[in-house]
Amino acid sequence: MTENALRRSDVELFDAADPLAPFRDRFVVADPAVVYLDGNSLGRLPRTTADRLAVVLRDEWGGALVEGWERWIDLPTRVGDLLGAAVLGAAPGQVLVCDSTTVNLYKLVDAALHLLADRRTVVAHRGDFPTDRYVLDGLAGRAGVAIRWVDAVDDVVGALDRDVALVVLSHVDYRTGKRADLAGITAAAHAVGALVLWDLSHAAGAISVGLDTHGVDLAVGCTYKYLNAGPGAPAYLYVSTALQPHLRSPIQGWFGAADQFTMGPAYEPAADIRRFLTGTPNVLGLYAVEEGASLVAEAGVGPIQAKAAALTDLAVVLADAWLEPLGFTVLSPRDARARGAHVSLCHPEAARISVALRRLAKVVPDFRPPDVVRLGFSPLTTRFVDVWDGIDRLRTLVASGAHNGVDLSGQRVR
Ligand SMILES: *Cc1c(COP(=O)(O)O)cnc(C)c1O
Numbered sequence: 169m170t171e172n173a174l175r176r177s178d179v180e181l182f183d184a185a186d187p188l189a190p191f192r193d194r195f196v197v198a199d200p201a202v203v204y205l206d207g208n209s210l211g212r213l214p215r216t217t218a219d220r221l222a223v224v225l226r227d228e229w230g231g232a233l234v235e236g237w238e239r240w241i242d243l244p245t246r247v248g249d250l251l252g253a254a255v256l257g258a259a260p261g262q263v264l265v266c267d268s269t270t271v272n273l274y275k276l277v278d279a280a281l282h283l284l285a286d287r288r289t290v291v292a293h294r295g296d297f298p299t300d301r302y303v304l305d306g307l308a309g310r311a312g313v314a315i316r317w318v319d320a321v322d323d324v325v326g327a328l329d330r331d332v333a334l335v336v337l338s339h340v341d342y343r344t345g346k347r348a349d350l351a352g353i354t355a356a357a358h359a360v361g362a363l364v365l366w367d368l369s370h371a372a373g374a375i376s377v378g379l380d381t382h383g384v385d386l387a388v389g390c391t392y393k394y395l396n397a398g399p400g401a402p403a404y405l406y407v408s409t410a411l412q413p414h415l416r417s418p419i420q421g422w423f424g425a426a427d428q429f430t431m432g433p434a435y436e437p438a439a440d441i442r443r444f445l446t447g448t449p450n451v452l453g454l455y456a457v458e459e460g461a462s463l464v465a466e467a468g469v470g471p472i473q474a475k476a477a478a479l480t481d482l483a484v485v486l487a488d489a490w491l492e493p494l495g496f497t498v499l500s501p502r503d504a505r506a507r508g509a510h511v512s513l514c515h516p517e518a519a520r521i522s523v524a525l526r527r528l529a530k531v532v533p534d535f536r537p538p539d540v541v542r543l544g545f546s547p548l549t550t551r552f553v554d555v556w557d558g559i560d561r562l563r564t565l566v567a568s569g570a571h572n573g574v575d576l577s578g579q580r581v582r
Contacts, residue, residue, distance in 0.1 A: 201530050204554075206542075206544055207544050208509065208510045217456050220458075221456065244445060245264060251263050255372050261409060262380075262407060262408060263405070264442070271403075271419075272403050277307050278307055280365065287332060290313055290333055291315075291332055291335045297338060300338065304336055328360045336367070339366050339368050339370070343542075346506060351378075366379075368387050371508055374476050374508045379406055383408075391460060396463065396546075401450075401456050412441060415444075424437060424438055426438050467547075477504035478552075482552060490562075494515075498512075518539045519581045525541075525561070535581050
């Protein structure tokens with residue numbers, strides 16, 4: 169990228185040449201003056217979702233009432249297959265949309281620890297997302313299994329041996345944006361007979377994943393970030409076809425039973441992926457996932473990944489030119505192939521700066537303690553001029569010192 173990228177008029181040309189540019193109009197943009205750089209926490213609302221849910225409420229719930237279950241009952245597998253094909257690189261029958269990421273993680277970690285109960289160690293990253301660390305810590309404690317924490321994902325391969333049952337990692341690190349070597353780590357774990365569970369929350373809808381191609385065993389992730397399915401929309405889980413018969417869910421709910429409506433005396437797990445369902449699915453949320461995933465399917469993961477690389481490249485160039493002199497450092501990898509779709513900046517006043525950006529500059533980033541400002545670039549909705557404007561407003565704010573006047577006491581900093 170050249171110095172020309174520093175001029176807004178040049179950046180406008182990137183938008184003019186962007187094949188994904190028309191997708192922004194498919195989403196609700198309530199206030200065009202706001203530069204929204206937090207699609208990696210909560211993606212925007214697709215227009216089709218608002219329309220679809222209105223029809224579902226009126227005709228399916230309001231009209232069909234309980235007969236609606238005829239079409240609702242298969243949503244977790246139907247939308248799972250769509251997500252598998254469009255986003256995750258998974259053949260049908262391996263993905264379910266259900267529950268939360270936290271609950272899906274619990275189910276799959278517990279199942280894996282039971283399958284490989286003769287092994288007494290799990291490997292995980294000390295910097296991983298809190299819920300992943302907490303769930304793993306709780307389950308390892310109950311199972312009497314040790315957690316071998318690594319300080320960097322690059323240390324995972326060196327931490328593997330034949331006592332390791334499971335490796336749990338995020339594909340894209342929520343703090344730094346660093347992408348783990350999914351293919352290499354999966355292969356190394358398999359070489360010692362261990363399983364791998366990937367959390368794809370910050371990867372799906374931002375970069376290409378390829379679960380089947382890389383022989384991944386297990387995966388989970390949420391749908392409200394780059395998949396734009398809305399607050400609290402159901403998450404997904406992936407279990408490879410080969411593993412399904414060998415894993416049992418710790419939650420023996422009726423939706424996971426072989427013959428749900430026989431209502432028999434004892435639980436027998438379904439033969440297929442449905443054994444990882446729990447109870448009644450979130451129907452409205454599932455329709456929202458279907459709409460979000462359909463937009464990703466239409467755009468294609470290849471173009472999405474290419475745009476994520478270009479947006480984050482631009483952010484890094486601008487951060488180096490404008491923000492580095494103001495005391496920021498770029499925490500994310502400099503090679504686009506080594507990161508997801510967000511760029512993290514370290515600054516000692518990151519908390520005040522994040523609040524001031526929202527209040528004074530109409531830019532929405534987020535803050536990750538102790539000193540990180542995250543800028544998320546959602547490829548379907550973020551324009552190149554949004555990157556330029558967001559970072560331009562950030563430099564103007566910090567150069568003016570206006571953030572120093574922000575009082576953080578008694579407020580939740582996001
Ligand atoms: C966002 C995110 C989650 C969210 O978990 P919930 O159960 O939906 O709250 C989990 N793990 C990672 C890595 C995330 O980025």
